[in-house]
Amino acid sequence: MTAPLLELRHLRTRFRTDRGDLDAVRDVSFTLRAGETLGLVGESGSGKSVTGFSIMGLIDPPGRIVGGEILFRGHDLTKLDEESLRRLRGNRIAMVFQDPMMTLNPVLRISTQMIETIRAHESIDEASARVRARDALGAMGIPSPEARLDAYPHQLSGGMRQRVAIAIALINKPDLVIADEPTTALDVSIQAQILAEVQQLTREAGTALLWITHDLSVIAGIADEIAVMYAGRIVEQGGVDAVLDRPSHPYTAGLIGSLPGASAPGSMLVQIPGTTPDMVDPPQGCAFGPRCARRAEDCARQPGFTEGAHRLRCFHPLSGPASPAEVAA
Amino acid sequence: MTTKPTTTAPALETRNVSRRFGRAEGLAVRLHLARRRPVIHALDGIDLTIPTGEFVGLVGESGSGKSTLGRIAAGLLSPSDGAVSVFGRDPQGDRSVHRDVQLIFQDPQASLNPRMRVASAIGEAPLVHGIVGRAELDDYVCAQMRRAGLDPAYRQRFPHQFSGGQRQRISIARALAMQPRFLVCDESVASLDVSIQAQILNLFMQLRRDLDLTYLFISHDLRVVQHVADRVVIMYLGRIVEDAPARQFFAHPNHPYTQGLLAEIPDLKQRRRVYAPVKGEIPSPAAPPPGCHFHPRCPVAFDRCRIERPALREIAPGHRSACHLNDAPEGERRAPTGEIA
Structure with a gap:
């Protein structure tokens, strides 16, 4: 290599x-x-x-x-x-x-x-x-x-x-x-x-x-590869097929779902509630937390970035065939 | 889809509508002090009917x-030739039409007065038109804001205190406050x-259900249109080249331009793709090519296309296309989904 x-x-x-x-x-x-x-x-x-x-x-x-x-x-x-x-x-x-x-x-x-x-x-x-x-x-x-x-x-x-x-x-x-x-x-x-x-x-x-x-x-x-950024950090990164077909971060999944064409014509699009954070005063811990449906108590801490081919910054990733996220705080 | 034919006239009907810009010549041109500005044929013989309740x-x-077509539909521009009727009335003669049609622009930043509080921006027009009295105005404004997904507590704020998405909601609330039956959205989600x-x-789709609105939804984004529209109309250099029910349109596009456009839509499912785009530039509307406007870029153009304008005619129920190839005998016609050479 x-x-x-x-x-x-x-x-x-x-x-x-x-x-x-x-x-x-x-x-x-x-x-x-x-x-x-x-x-x-x-x-x-x-x-x-x-x-x-x-x-x-x-x-x-x-x-x-x-x-x-x-x-x-x-x-x-x-x-x-x-x-x-x-x-x-x-x-x-x-x-x-x-x-x-x-x-x-x-x-x-x-x-x-x-x-x-x-x-x-x-x-x-x-x-x-x-x-x-x-x-x-x-x-x-x-x-x-x-x-x-x-x-x-x-x-x-x-x-x-x-x-x-x-x-x-x-x-x-x-x-x-x-x-x-x-x-x-x-x-x-x-x-x-x-x-x-x-x-x-x-x-x-x-x-x-x-x-x-x-x-x-x-x-x-x-x-060949995609890195998804949110509030100044990469929250998910991996090969183009892995990220788009098996998104693990709730934000990535929300982005894909909000694209017209991802769902049946006329159906309601997936909506990420809220707006992007004020970067002068960003949320503590996971910046996507306030908009995330999978938020839990530990999200008040900043999730680390996993190693490997499909990397992730999330304590509660969506299940999928992607490598399970062992996230260090 | 959910087109409900009613006894009323169609929301929009244009007959052979054309619009030219730059015809008027000032003194400087007449005295040969300035060059004559080219006439732009923005619209050239548009026939379009939108029944009430349809999302086009x-x-x-x-x-x-x-x-330009959107502005004519909203009564902001008059046609140079042809007839326009909105709910059976002429928008240039009968000003009452303007209450029924509202326009939502691409850039809410530019379409909202920066010095006007949101409550006034939303409430002024319905007050002037007598839709609501001064006593009920505040409640009325709050109701419009709530319907557009805004918190009425912020109604005394100025537009710059809102995010881009919220500002677009303000423009929507302002349009809805006039209780329109027909919304013209010009690239309203593009930015x-x-x-x-x-x-x-989602808000547009929800409002359609709640208020039985008719939409002329102008966009360059076929993915967005595929998601929301019942019917798709494709324009090229001032003319309609294809018009079909959405499902039919995306399954069996007929016009070579349309086929090229559909092939080029970036698609989430297509990885490491090799683009084979329509060649050439879009010609200037000041000097459109003769015959079919698309012929210089068309992979299947033949002699007739260079001379004769193809008529927009029905090729299947509700499906109109302007291409000479549709006149060719069955055997010589290319397959509708065929490869573009």
Whole structure:
């Protein structure tokens, strides 16, 4: 088995608010190997995007990583200086955002932005960089890439812009791509096109993919492994089949049940009562406790994360063929 | 499903309704100081009837005209051509229709006045319309909030003090306060988290049972529509391409565009799938392709599709589709569920 490309150990990321400190990510650990796709799933405020931003070193002060390690090829990214991080970003690690305009500069031509991305990390003449940029657009299924190179972002449709943003992310053949809801704002037919192209490109290059989304159905189609986040922690993680077919955490089961399509048309959908917790003042113990039907007295303590292929943070998991959870407090 | 035919007129009836935007030309254009803006054909000859009590899911991608149709149904826009009737009345001529139709938008943040307390947001319209007197107003507002799953104790709060899901409940309570018979929901669950989306969808289904409402439910999400709708209408670039009872629609989609859309829905049960999506971009509604709007992306298009607009016609009871292939002799027609080349 290959050494992990990326390993998070007990990551904790804190923001300051008027009402006090807010730990958006409270204790996240996972590993990702080359060529693997991990789906990081959660609802608003679960900390999934902040996890991605933390890996990229994009947490703006006064927000900061206050605990844990982010090991990329064995080096702790949280200890790197800004210059070393810059050399990694856009080169070995790249990110795709929900809004392609987070990547694209509206006043620069596509060619300028792509050539700059290549030449920031490699000494190569402009003409060769342009050829590579054109080929990258072509590989993302963009028609007449030569002409598109001279376009400005506003001259492209939303789907095209996202393709360009993904082409830029992939252009230096990164080892790791972090994709934060890259298809959420797109139409269904365009979403499918982009999923198909990202899948093919990462598979060919052996790129590891961290796909952050709220949409379990999208992740079902592309991920090898799924991690479900709730209130800043991963509550369940395992192979895509194990987690989706035999969810053990009540929250995961609730999420799956609340998807239209999981139950008969016209029937009432499974409802998780209540709302996600206030992260300035999260519940003691299991954060999902107040919304959980299986809550018991011991849930006032924080459940640990089990070891093994199908990991769980719950004292009272749903029974199933999944490995029984021996949870340490 | 539970369509109850009544003696009353249908909730919505549109006959050959079209809507264009950008036709009016200002002085700057006439003096050649500005470029002529292209005319957008948002709707192009829409024939649609929604009987009272039916839950219709209207599905389309960007530029399909689904929101424009919703606004016309709610009387917020007038058609450029064609006739619209809501419960047998013309929404442009007879303003009394507006009490019967309420619109619920995608973003409750944008559709609620941030400086208005929830009690006023919900109570103002019924008070103005004389549905409720000032003396009973407070009780009335509480009842609306309770029905939408909100705690009436919070009625003196402002919208920003609520979560996204609760704000959508406020918009629903506000719509219900007018005692409508017809709800037009424009992407009303699109911006909500799945667990909250489930709560709101359940509320819509519950209200339908309790109040006998008719729904025009506009969405880009076929999974949501499959769950709640009796009938599915698919639009593409301003035209209806298919219209069928939900069960029939998902079992036997007829139009190549519809078949492509259904094949692309992300599905929880499909793992490590290989996507084979419909190719190409959605063309601009300012310059739609001639003939069938879908032909440049259609895997089975032939010469006629490039010239002649296919008529939306019935291919099975209650099932309409706009595709020239349905005119082909039986033997040459592809199987309805066949592989898209």
